[in-house]
Amino acid sequence: AQSVAQPEDQVNVAEGNPLTVKCTYSVSGNPYLFWYVQYPNRGLQFLLKYITGDNLVKGSYGFEAEFNKSQTSFHLKKPSALVSDSALYFCAVKNQAGTALIFGKGTTLSVSS
Amino acid sequence: DTEVTQTPKHLVMGMTNKKSLKCEQHMGHRAMYWYKQKAKKPPELMFVYSYEKLSINESVPSRFSPECPNSSLLNLHLHALQPEDSALYLCASSPVTGASNQPQHFGDGTRLSIL
Numbered sequence: 001a002q003s004v005a006q007p008e009d010q011v012n013v014a015e016g017n018p019l020t021v022k023c024t025y026s027v028s029g030n031p032y033l034f035w036y037v038q039y040p041n042r043g044l045q046f047l048l049k050y051i052t053g054d055n056l057v058k059g060s061y062g063f064e065a066e067f068n069k070s071q072t073s074f075h076l077k078k079p080s081a082l083v084s085d086s087a088l089y090f091c092a093v094k095n096q097a098g099t100a101l102i103f104g105k106g107t108t109l110s111v112s113s
Numbered sequence: 114d115t116e117v118t119q120t121p122k123h124l125v126m127g128m129t130n131k132k133s134l135k136c137e138q139h140m141g142h143r144a145m146y147w148y149k150q151k152a153k154k155p156p157e158l159m160f161v162y163s164y165e166k167l168s169i170n171e172s173v174p175s176r177f178s179p180e181c182p183n184s185s186l187l188n189l190h191l192h193a194l195q196p197e198d199s200a201l202y203l204c205a206s207s208p209v210t211g212a213s214n215q216p217q218h219f220g221d222g223t224r225l226s227i228l
Contacts, residue, residue, distance in 0.1 A: 032213065032214045034214075034216055036219075041221075041224075042221050042222075043117075043119075043203055043219040043220050043221040043222045044156065044203065044205075044219040045219070046216045046217075046218060046219075049214045049216055050214065051214065052214075088153065090155055094213075094214075097210075098210055098211040098213060099161055099163075099168065099169055099210045099211075100146070100158045100161060100169065101156075101158075101217060103155035103156060104155065105154070105155055106153065106154070106155055108153075
């Protein structure tokens, strides 16, 4: 069965520093992986998706994700964090039938000024 | 601005009331979804519609009744809800269901409080 894991409940970084939010996956077949962000009192916003063959995927708002097949990871990264990046981040994978998203538990990112 | 519009944004209802949540998208997507989200938790899938037909019901209690009147609209009818049903209800859409890297697009949700 498809699954994703986010090992950190919270990540704290200072503004201007690089950030990484971790995600590992377990899939059968092609990994249809996604990152979403949720700001307070808002829905989920799509950030980026894995594209087969691309080990570094670029997304919205300066975010990118590094895909590593040997480590079964799909970590979200940004070279320079902003206070406005503070939010709840979800990694997700499509189920095998492709009918639904399976989410990780979420990681709260806190960027301090 | 989200391309999936949900109304109302907030809803407070008693356990004996009947109300409906509405979701609308104009992206031409043929798959639409209802999720339930508790605070600081990931969304939980409730229902999936594909080409206006219900394709997945994740064993949701019958007090929740979905409806897809056309390819742009999705409703969730609520009746005799329980306090534990208080949550953020999210609607999403995607071009189709199936194994692909097409993302789902979410609305901002309806925050439901049951008194």
